[in-house]
Amino acid sequence: MSGDPAAADSEVEAAIRRNRPALITYITAGDPSLEDTKEYVEALDRGGSDLIELGLPFSEPIAEGSTIQAAINRALAAGTTPEGFFELVEDLETEAPLLVMTYYNMILQYERSEASRASGERAVNPRDEPDVRPFVERAADAGLSGIIVPDLPAEEADPLREACNDHGLDLVCIVAPTTEGERLERIMSQVSGFAYVQARLGTTGARANVSVATHDSLARLSKYDVPKAVGFGVSEGDHAAEIVEAGADGVIVGSALVDIIAEHGAGEENGDAPAADALEAKAAELKRGAVRGAESVTDDPEVTPEPEQP
Amino acid sequence: MSTGDQERTHETTESNRDDRNTGKRDADATFGGDYGGQYVPEALMPALQELEDAYERYVLENEDGFMDEFRERMREFGGRPTPLQRADRLSERYDREIYLKREDLLHGGAHKLNNALGQVLLAKYMGKERIIAETGAGQHGTATAMAAAHLDMPCEIYMGRTDINRQRPNVYRMRMNGAEVNPVTAGSGTLKEAINETMRDWATTVENTHYVIGSIVGPHPFPKLVRDFQSVIGEETRRQIQEQAGRLPDSVVACAGGGSNTMGTFHAFVPDEDVALYAVEAGGSSLQIDVEEGLAPNSATLSTGTDGVLHGAMTKLLQSEEGQIVESHSVSAGLDYAGVGPELAHLVDSDRVTPVNVDDDAALNGFHRLSNLEGIIPALESSHALGYLERTAGPDAETTSHDELGDLVVVNVSGRGDKDLETVLEETEKRDLEAAPDVEVFDG
Numbered sequence: 001m002s003g004d005p006a007a008a009d010s011e012v013e014a015a016i017r018r019n020r021p022a023l024i025t026y027i028t029a030g031d032p033s034l035e036d037t038k039e040y041v042e043a044l045d046r047g048g049s050d051l052i053e054l055g056l057p058f059s060e061p062i063a064e065g066s067t068i069q070a071a072i073n074r075a076l077a078a079g080t081t082p083e084g085f086f087e088l089v090e091d092l093e094t095e096a097p098l099l100v101m102t103y104y105n106m107i108l109q110y111e112r113s114e115a116s117r118a119s120g121e122r123a124v125n126p127r128d129e130p131d132v133r134p135f136v137e138r139a140a141d142a143g144l145s146g147i148i149v150p151d152l153p154a155e156e157a158d159p160l161r162e163a164c165n166d167h168g169l170d171l172v173c174i175v176a177p178t179t180e181g182e183r184l185e186r187i188m189s190q191v192s193g194f195a196y197v198q199a200r201l202g203t204t205g206a207r208a209n210v211s212v213a214t215h216d217s218l219a220r221l222s223k224y225d226v227p228k229a230v231g232f233g234v235s236e237g238d239h240a241a242e243i244v245e246a247g248a249d250g251v252i253v254g255s256a257l258v259d260i261i262a263e264h265g266a267g268e269e270n271g272d273a274p275a276a277d278a279l280e281a282k283a284a285e286l287k288r289g290a291v292r293g294a295e296s297v298t299d300d301p302e303v304t305p306e307p308e309q310p
Numbered sequence: 311m312s313t314g315d316q317e318r319t320h321e322t323t324e325s326n327r328d329d330r331n332t333g334k335r336d337a338d339a340t341f342g343g344d345y346g347g348q349y350v351p352e353a354l355m356p357a358l359q360e361l362e363d364a365y366e367r368y369v370l371e372n373e374d375g376f377m378d379e380f381r382e383r384m385r386e387f388g389g390r391p392t393p394l395q396r397a398d399r400l401s402e403r404y405d406r407e408i409y410l411k412r413e414d415l416l417h418g419g420a421h422k423l424n425n426a427l428g429q430v431l432l433a434k435y436m437g438k439e440r441i442i443a444e445t446g447a448g449q450h451g452t453a454t455a456m457a458a459a460h461l462d463m464p465c466e467i468y469m470g471r472t473d474i475n476r477q478r479p480n481v482y483r484m485r486m487n488g489a490e491v492n493p494v495t496a497g498s499g500t501l502k503e504a505i506n507e508t509m510r511d512w513a514t515t516v517e518n519t520h521y522v523i524g525s526i527v528g529p530h531p532f533p534k535l536v537r538d539f540q541s542v543i544g545e546e547t548r549r550q551i552q553e554q555a556g557r558l559p560d561s562v563v564a565c566a567g568g569g570s571n572t573m574g575t576f577h578a579f580v581p582d583e584d585v586a587l588y589a590v591e592a593g594g595s596s597l598q599i600d601v602e603e604g605l606a607p608n609s610a611t612l613s614t615g616t617d618g619v620l621h622g623a624m625t626k627l628l629q630s631e632e633g634q635i636v637e638s639h640s641v642s643a644g645l646d647y648a649g650v651g652p653e654l655a656h657l658v659d660s661d662r663v664t665p666v667n668v669d670d671d672a673a674l675n676g677f678h679r680l681s682n683l684e685g686i687i688p689a690l691e692s693s694h695a696l697g698y699l700e701r702t703a704g705p706d707a708e709t710t711s712h713d714e715l716g717d718l719v720v721v722n723v724s725g726r727g728d729k730d731l732e733t734v735l736e737e738t739e740k741r742d743l744e745a746a747p748d749v750e751v752f753d754g
Contacts, residue, residue: 059497059634059635060506060635061506062510063351065510069496076634105618105619105620105629106632106633109629112631113631113633130618151349151619153351153355154352154355155334155335155347155355156348156349175352176353178355178516179353179355180356181331183331183356186334190333198352198353201515201517202353202513
């Protein structure tokens with residue numbers, strides 16, 4: 001992968017390099033309805049998101065904390081389906097490229113789900129091996145630029161990576177605080193779009209501070225010339241500033257946005273304007289924070305972040 | 311473990327060690343193609359590899375005498391070997407030789423201790439400082455709490471809120487043994503949610519904590535590790551039946567939920583191609599899935615499931631067409647799970663294990679029949695295996711199924727039924743069961 005933005009054939013990588021420091025935002029599709037999600041995504045786009053991750057809900061989200069678990073439950077209760085998700089994506093016209101974040105089983109079952117929808121009955125033999133390609137093809141057709149799968153480590157990713165390569169999608173790799181040695185080398189050599197740097201052990205969820213592990217990870221990854229975006233726990237403009245200052249090319253924010261959606265609830269008077277406005281404002285705050293972090297790096301390249309209080 | 315078993319387990323490991331910790335897929339991680347694997351968050355991968363190394367060194371190679379200590383503790387603390395008992399009145403009823411493997415006599419009242427003690431001891435050898443585990447009905451939780459107390463390890467158990475409410479005695483047992491019990495309120499508050507929450511804890515605490523998974527499910531190496539700790543059931547059975555009946559059985563019958571007692575009983579018999587292996591699943595009240603409600607009123611995963619990924623492994627699952635996992639149901643909480651061990655899925659696809667199922671009524675009748683005829687109160691889980699005996703060989707069985715099990719049959723009684731008495735009374739009152747006593751007079 002090249003450091004030259006012009007040479008990047010990935011829309012995702014290009015969006016990060018062009019807008020550095022980039023803001024990547026996440027919400028769960030269908031929370032509380034797909035119509036609301038459309039409004040919210042457009043608001044996040046206006047607020048300055050450079051990439052937007054849309055969660056396709058799965059019933060067993062083992063990597064999520066309570067905030068996103070609840071969003072996924074609301075989306076499933078609202079009847080969100082893969083096909084409804086792809087139709088939403090087709091409907092969206094955002095400046096920011098869109099990525100889908102979902103669990104591996106949703107990708108594996110898409111062929112069966114489609115075959116059954118088309119014929120009205122179970123059309124695939126239960127013994128047939130599930131195939132990831134129909135999902136990837138549909139994602140590419142719908143206009144998605146990349147896929148993130150929190151329960152798919154490098155060891156299991158070959159079939160999906162090949163399908164994504166064939167269809168020009170980025171399969172985004174996650175790097176955890178525990179990733180090291182040969183595994184780290186291999187994962188960094190396979191980075192597509194950007195490296196998703198997990199800021200701390202555990203699950204997703206808004207936190208009050210930036211973890212020590214974030215600084216450690218960014219220092220450890222500094223020798224790799226790939227875009228690095230930090231997620232898990234980022235909730236405020238000041239966090240974004242600190243993370244960018246520590247060397248990240250972007251920040252990823254999810255739970256803090258999902259919290260806003262949850263607070264506003266479904267079916268309020270005056271449609272979704274208040275939640276959408278709040279999301280736009282939050283995105284703008286985060287983007288300003290990231291830019292502030294980048295400026296302080298430019299001012300003083302030698303600056304080192306304050307060590308975090310334990 | 312017999313020498314033959316050790317050789318079998320070793321077959322593929324050496325050649326694949328080079329790929330370990332490099333991010334490439336380890337061929338040992340799957341069973342016959344794609345079942346199994348390691349579908350977990352990146353943060354857990356190094357811990358799985360650390361566990362795989364420990365599994366090979368301590369379990370397969372007996373480094374530092376690990377397996378010797380495990381066997382000694384299972385003998386002295388656990389009460390192994392458990393008997394293989396000829397069931398005289400069942401033999402008479404079914405007109406063939408019926409033997410019962412009495413795992414209900416293991417300490418704690420079920421086969422669960424084989425795995426729990428093995429893994430807690432392994433965690434100790436690995437230098438881990440804390441134990442976590444999920445539990446559904448509470449049997450694995452109580453076994454883990456006992457093992458952790460026995461080996462002086464701090465222990466936290468995740469248990470669904472619904473399960474806590476319906477399995478109080480087991481919650482008390484865990485707390486008596488010093489374990490913390492953490493209620494899980496997500497979803498339906500049962501086993502599936504408890505596993506999710508334990509995995510989330512592990513993703514946070516992985517550096518000093520070992521997750522004692524309760525069945526042959528989850529990411530590699532758990533399905534093999536748990537199977538190897540449980541395979542003592544089949545190894546003893548295979549030796550005992552030859553001593554007592556002079557030959558190998560025609561068939562071996564065990565109930566299957568996640569599949570740890572099933573695989574533990576079958577493993578030693580897999581190479582014996584003339585021994586038929588029957589995995590009896592919970593047919594619940596119906597084999598259909600209610601897609602609208604996202605609910606399967608059964609947990610017959612091997613019989614009716616489709617391939618997919620749940621809790622770290624590719625296996626057979628109860629899922630909607632779209633890939634959402636559905637809520638399973640069985641009168642027996644221990645079988646109530648929407649997935650199944652990947653090795654069993656593989657053995658079913660390769661026609662080595664025959665998946666069958668019996669419904670709640672047949673299991674309840676099996677429960678009453680063994681209690682009444684043999685003086686053994688079996689767990690509702692094990693009662694499914696007994697229900698299958700009746701269906702194939704009982705007085706009302708189709709004549710075509712009569713020869714299916716053969717003349718010499720072993721049934722694994724995986725646990726005792728004390729924990730189920732309230733459920734059984736409640737469910738029996740609702741039904742007209744031919745094998746049940748008059749439960750109306752029980753309170754009198």
